[in-house]
Amino acid sequence: MNLSYWEIKSWLTNIDYTVVGSGIVGLNCALSLKERFPKSRIVILEKGILPQGASTKNAGFACFGSLSEILDDLTSHTEGEVLELVKKRVQGLHLLRQNLGDTTIKYQQLGGYELFNEVDMELFETCMSRMDEVNQLLKPIFNQDVFCLKGNLFHFKKVNTQYIFNAFEGQIDTGKMMEALLLKAQSRGIKILNNVSVLSFLEDANAVKVVTDRFQLSTSKLLIATNGFALQLLNEDLKPARAQVLITKPIKDLHIKGAFHLDKGYYYFRNIDNRILLGGGRNLDFKTEETTVFGQTLLIQNKLKTLLATTILPNTPFEIDYSWSGIMGIGAQKKPIVKQLSNHVYCGVRLGGMGVAIGSLVGMELAGLVD
Structure with a gap:
């Protein structure tokens, strides 16, 4: 890439911190720094025109499991580990809402089913037999029962006539969230190179000397x-996991x-702008979906339809x-990897499909590793 003196001087010189990735974690890390x-x-x-991976491609679930x-x-x-996982997700969602505001991200707590x-x-009977046990486990976080039974309010077919309801679950507008984060970073003088x-x-x-497909730079x-x-x-x-998603055209008088x-949880759906957004199906072909290549497959798309x-x-x-489709990061453990790798290199990865919930917190924790 043929860079001018001005470009090198203004964008690529005397860099204190270089963050790779402008998704939820990367932007929150930069803002915290x-x-x-x-x-x-x-x-x-x-690497993308917009934040790649899952940050602008997720389903917008503000959930914790x-x-x-x-x-x-x-x-x-x-x-103890499960309690800590849920606690981090709840803290992360609180941080996201605090940082950007419910109106900005169009947060709605409509509950989860x-x-x-x-x-x-x-599976239903197993969940029913252990619901009290899990409610008791989560009580230190919520101070009340999280899960309860509800009838088939929405008249879905081919499912059990009872749902398990969680009043604490919400949803956001993913695009509005990322727009707000990008604007906030730019307003603080953080440079984003796409x-x-x-x-x-x-x-x-x-x-650290960073080699890109366009230039090299040095960063502290x-x-x-x-x-x-x-x-x-x-x-x-860590391994990649592709998630395929589709959305309908607006549906008149949508009651869902x-x-x-x-x-x-391998399938998930929600209402948004009088549409139904539906994603999942990775369990139909785990190996094929273990990829960093964006795209859809007939097998999963047909199942979703x-x-x-x-x-x-x-x-x-x-x-x-x-x-x-979006690309998540998963592993044998659900806990994110947030650590110092060497004297000057750090990482915050493996969000396990919970980026909306924990991305803000992981970004802040990643920045906190730097002295």
Whole structure:
């Protein structure tokens, strides 16, 4: 890339902190650094035109885990670890709302509903038998029961006639959230360079040389916040997971309101702008969806459309308006990886599909590692 003296001097010289990734974590990290070090020069490198990965592509669920998801977590985590996971998600959502405001991000607490396939009554019965146990576990966070039973208010088909309801769950407008975060960062003098892919980095005693597909720069500290894409730069317990999503055209008199989970959270849908947004299906083909390549597959898209036609909107005509995918970062453990990797390099990755909930907190914790 043929850079001028002015470009090098104004954008690529005397950089204190370079953040890789302009998603929820990266922007919150940069903002937190700017608050701690007001005179610092901060650059964010983003490979996309907009924040790539999942930050502008998620479903906008302000959630902390359905009952079946929490029970599943209890099979691989201790009770203390699960309690800490939920606590971090609740704290992260509070931080997001505090930082940007409910009106700005269009936060609505319409509640969350977990649905159960009528052919999978065993899962429903397991959840029912352990609901009191999980409510008791979460009481230190919420000071009241989180989960309770509700009837089939929305007349979905092919599901059990009872749902498990969570009054604390909400939803946001993902685009509004990211617009606000980007504007806030730019207003603080944080420079965001788009269409720049970081290829590698080399650390010496005093700084880190960052090699991109367009230029090289030197930075005092490097902070990696690319979540599902981080394996290209790091060797951690992390792998990408693609999530496919679609949204209908507006539906007249849409009566469905809330955030809904189905099949242990592998499918999820909600109302937005008189439309139904539906995502999931990764469990149909885990291996294919373990990718950093954006795109859709017929297998999953057809399943999502079938769910809309037979379960969610069985008596309502609908048309698909858009479909897309996002890339999450997952691993054997649900706890995010937030750590110092070497003298001048740090990372905040593996958000486990909970970026909206914990992204703000992970970004702040990542910035907090820097002295």
